[in-house]
Amino acid sequence: MDDTPRKPPTRAVENGMVGVGAVLVFDGKGGVVRHEPGDGMPAVPARGFKLVCGNSRSPEFKVWLKAELGVFNADLLTVPSTRSRCTVIDDKAMIVLRVARPGAEPEDIGRQLLSLWIEKGRVIIASELNILDFLGLSKWESSHHAPVSPADLVARLGLRAADRLEPLVERLGDRLDEIEESLIVQNTSRAQGKLSHLRRTLISFRRLVWPQRDVLNTLEIEDLSHFTARDRLRLREASARSARLGDELQALSERAVLVHEQIIDARAEQMNRTMLILAAVTVVFMPLTLLTGALGMNVSGIPFADNPHAFWTVCAALFLLSLGIIWWMRGRRWL
Incomplete structure (x- = not known):
């Protein structure tokens, strides 16, 4: 064709x-x-x-x-x-x-x-x-x-x-x-x-x-x-x-x-806010972790080891300590 x-x-x-x-x-x-x-x-x-x-x-x-x-x-x-x-x-x-x-x-x-x-x-x-x-x-x-x-x-x-x-x-x-x-x-x-x-x-x-x-x-x-x-x-x-x-x-x-x-x-601000929360949680639980780790050692001489109310007393003390840390951080305007 x-x-x-x-x-x-x-x-x-x-x-x-x-x-x-x-x-x-x-x-x-x-x-x-x-x-x-x-x-x-x-x-x-x-x-x-x-x-x-x-x-x-x-x-x-x-x-x-x-x-x-x-x-x-x-x-x-x-x-x-x-x-x-x-x-x-x-x-x-x-x-x-x-x-x-x-x-x-x-x-x-x-x-x-x-x-x-x-x-x-x-x-x-x-x-x-x-x-x-x-x-x-x-x-x-x-x-x-x-x-x-x-x-x-x-x-x-x-x-x-x-x-x-x-x-x-x-x-x-x-x-x-x-x-x-x-x-x-x-x-x-x-x-x-x-x-x-x-x-x-x-x-x-x-x-x-x-x-x-x-x-x-x-x-x-x-x-x-x-x-x-x-x-x-x-x-x-x-x-x-x-x-x-x-x-x-x-x-x-x-x-x-x-x-x-x-x-x-906006993403950077969101990330900073997230990191601040994580840092605050770390600051609050770090001393609590230190105390509970010290009290949990498997050695003799642990205070209140034989006291039946020692567990709740320690829990109350840790709770008050965490509140004190949060109050201190808010006073420094970290939260």
Whole structure:
């Protein structure tokens, strides 16, 4: 069986409608039009740009990418990556963002890759995400508030990614609050396990947020000729949003360290209290043990050996001695 990807139809190649994707044309004034596979060649306004979305796993889309961008650039766009990054080639840029999947949990956010190719008048997105739902296309069409430039589109993608992460970060904060409350009731054993799991999750989130901030910062400062001052401002705003999430994660990490120190202090205090009790018991019973050992020697001359009331007399004396030792220790504030 021949597994060689078949070349898509010419009409589909012209439209960019390859794989399971879509073509959107932005007029640069807030308007957007979606073109279907059967439509003619989309005309891009002078101030606008075209967005081509495709599935990064689609063989037909990969063939189209290689024809449009070359084999090397197409592979950069479709090969899975473990980190967000920004690469500038001549007057073009290739961006990789990692986005949390919808309905994700803090323990399993299910990162999904979002790869973009940016050039003057065109943006190509290769991802397994439902890009149209992720972007909120229906709202743009109804409100006439679509991106006006490729950089504006990237900034909004960064904001959408931050929107998905923000409730997860808030949930992590709530869990840290619950751990702190459990420490109030001295339940340190359960708090330790939950805190360790939370700290691992925070590290994972920081690895996701900080590179995204760096990507937006890098794109902002790069000398791309088709970026305007407004574009750079939008990218700076999106970067600041990611930076705020990173700061919240950093604050949660610092709080987690403080909570960990509280757990250690609570355990140390409990251990000290236990050792104090054991030491007090030892101090009380040491002289009692000495006396009973002396009276229990199997030699002649033991006092009161023939007295029938000697046993209870000695017990009473030992009891009074133990009370005296306890009173003395309390007077020294050792108990």
